[in-house]
Every structure is written in structure tokens, then in C-alpha cells.
Amino acid sequence: xxxxxxxxxxxxQATPGVDGYVFDGVDGSQMAFWTCRESAKSIPHAHAYDEYxxxxxGCYTLIFDDERVPVKAGEEYFIPKGTWHGGEVMAGxxxxxxxxxxxxxxxxx
Numbered sequence: 001x002x003x004x005x006x007x008x009x010x011x012x013q014a015t016p017g018v019d020g021y022v023f024d025g026v027d028g029s030q031m032a033f034w035t036c037r038e039s040a041k042s043i044p045h046a047h048a049y050d051e052y053x054x055x056x057x058g059c060y061t062l063i064f065d066d067e068r069v070p071v072k073a074g075e076e077y078f079i080p081k082g083t084w085h086g087g088e089v090m091a092g093x094x095x096x097x098x099x100x101x102x103x104x105x106x107x108x109x
Contacts, residue, residue: 001033005106008032012104015042015089022104030103036093044086049101051079058093062086 001021008020017038023031029049036058044063053060054076062069062077063086071077079085081100097103 005109007107008034008104009107014045015087016040017091018089020104022106024102028102030099030101032097032099032104034095034097036089036091036095039091040089042087042089044084046082046084047079047099047101047103049081049099049103051081051100051103052098053077053079054096056094056096058090060090060093060095061088063088 003021006021006023008022013020015034015036017040018034018036020032020034022033025031053071055071055073057073059070059072062071062079064083069077
């Protein structure tokens with residue numbers, strides 16, 4: 001899974017200090033696996049497609065305007081398309097995301 005061919009480019013990361021890998025569906029959807037090396041904030045953004053996330057380890061706190069939603073290990077969250085969201089992540093957090101569209105570019109060899 002952690003093949004260099006699937007590594008996400010830094011320019012496609014919304015959160016600093018993360019390592020990510022991406023896989024493409026035949027319908028243009030993507031799955032991404034991220035590991036956060038350090039505690040950090042994710043810049044607010046929105047997608048033109050739905051996002052589903054699962055926290056495997058640690059905690060990712062989603063931020064919607066003034067609402068904070070901690071998503072802990074074993075918990076999941078659905079973010080509808082067009083929803084502005086950012087977040088805060090603890091060092092060591094690992095997440096899996098399913099995107100209904102093309103979200104991330106790979107590092108070019």
C-alpha cells in the first residue's frame with residue numbers, strides 16, 4: 001500500500017506534516033490513507049463531491065464554522081459535497097478517506 005507510485009504530492013495535502021497514499025476508482029473516485037507525523041491544522045476547504053472519513057488511530061477534530069467535532073479512533077464521519085471544513089489533528093493520527101471525486105495528485109517521478 002505504501003508504494004512510492006501512490007504517494008500523494010505535498011501540493012495535494014490540506015494538512016502539513018502528513019504522509020499520504022492514494023488509490024483511484026474506475027469512476028473517478030479516490031481512497032486516501034494519511035498518517036500525521038505532527039499535530040497540525042488543516043486549512044478550511046470544500047469539495048465538489050462527498051467525503052467519508054474513518055479515523056484508524058488518534059483523533060481528528062473537524063471544524064465547521066464554529067462547530068468542533070472530534071472524530072476518534074474507530075469513528076467515522078460523512079462530509080457532504082460543498083461543505084466548508086477544516087480541522088486539527090494530533091500527531092500519530094491515521095485516517096482513511098473515501099472521496100466521490102478526484103482529490104489528490106501523486107508525486108511525479
